[in-house]
Amino acid sequence: MRLISINVLKTGMMIGRPIWNEAGLPLIRKDVVVTDSLISRLKQLGIQYVYIDDKISEGIEIEETVPLAVRKKAVKQITAAFQKIKGLDNKSATLVIDKQTKEIGNLVDDILSSILNAEEILMILSDTMLYDEYIFQHSFQVTLYSLAIAKEMGYSQSDLRTIGIGAILHDVGKMVTPSDILFKPGRLTDEEFETMKQHARSGFDILRNLHTVSLLVAHCAFQHHERIDGSGYPRALVDYEIHPFAKIIAVADVFDAVTSNRVYREKMVPSQGIAIIEAGRGTMFDAKVVDALKKSVVHYPNGTILLLSDGRRGVVAKQNDQNAALPCLRIFEENNQLLKTTYQLDLTQETNVKIEKVDTEYIFETE
Known part of the structure; x- marks a missing residue:
């Protein structure tokens, strides 16, 4: 496919x-x-x-790293947890979340097991499941990306679990953000954006008094919009002031935001999202985290048509574990002519050939 x-x-x-x-x-x-x-x-x-x-x-398989059953269970639990605190004050929200941290921890264990046991780099197909509210799917997918990055960076099992819980709950403060702002189908005004930005502090206030998880979870919520050059919010922290876990979630958060469906703009394919993150490497985002993202997630999902610099077109047939940016292709066209017989091309072996573009609007002449 x-x-x-x-x-x-x-x-x-x-x-x-x-x-x-x-x-x-x-x-x-x-x-x-x-x-x-x-x-x-x-x-x-x-x-x-x-x-x-x-x-x-024909024969090209597309499988997500995390099984559908785990995704469904995860989003259902995240939705239930977040919905219970809508309209509550921060203190009441803390009590509600505190009672659910065991289930959230178990959920992270399930997700982490899928990632640690995966033989290939992380692949997520966000268009295959639809949700009424983006925030719940986003929290799940940020968790996947954060754990994949942290795994690549060599964090311990204990740290991975904390990062996973922090990622699931990083946007919990949005549940006390006015709905007309949170789900506005268009660009926010300056005043509305200032209100939206308060979700980071609200999340910290909700999570910092939890008795069942590390205080680092609260800092993940507090700092995931900070940028190492001081351009982030809510406190304009700089590099050394931002916790390493929050730096990971910051990258995962932006990557998922630009590669997922949103009401106010079209989604990007993964390679485009990685380019956005790469543009901020060393300025907005921690360089080591960006490098880990590039190694740990699929740039060009299986089934994606790529146009090469020498005029050949191919469909991604499988991933290269040694280089996520250079998959293996099934070449079907040369010089705008369909081939009678396709052949395989490993881009890691073609040093003089570059990927020109992802060609999702390519149509065969016979179609």
Whole structure:
């Protein structure tokens, strides 16, 4: 199967991967034939990319690192925990969260087990599950990215667990942010943004008095919007003043934000998100954390079509564990001509060839 933009999806194509709702039920099943009404439905849902099955990508498998069952359980628990504190004051919210930290810790253990046992680098397909409120899926995915980064950096099992809990709860302060600001479908005014920024401090105030988890969890919430050059908030801390765990979550938070569906802008593919983070390496983001992100997450998911600098096109067939930025391709086109027989190309062995772009809007002449 391969990844294709909704902009070029056509009737007659076949859906290659189901799309699930928050209840874990398939909204759109695998092997459904695309119709005009289905395309309209996908656009209404805000889906920007889908996987389709075709001959050129036959046999290419796309599997997330964390099983669907773990994802569903995780988001359900995060949603339940966060919903219980909506409308409460900080002290009451602390009491509610305190009673749930055992379940949250167990959830982190489940996620961590999937990541530690994974043979390949981390792959997340955020378009395959839909949720009414972005914050819950975001908290789950930030946890995945944070743990993958921290694993790459060599943190101990105990530290990984603390980082995971801090990542799940990093945005808990948003539950006391006014809903009209939190879910506004457009750019915030300066005044609204100042209100939004208070969620970092609110999260700290909710979490710092927990009796069941480390105080570092509260600092993850407090500092995940700080930047090492002092340009972040809420306290404009600089490099040495920011806890290393918060530096990890800061990178994971931005990476997931730009590579996920949002009401006010289109999502980026992972390679574009990594480029955004890379642009802030050593200024906004800790260089070691950025390097660990680049090594630990998939840049070009399986099924993605890439255009190479020598004019060849190929679909990503599998990942290279030794270099996440250089996958193995199934070449199907040279000089704008479809090949009668495809062949494999390992980009780690092609030092003179570069990736020009991710071609999600490429259509075969026969389609």
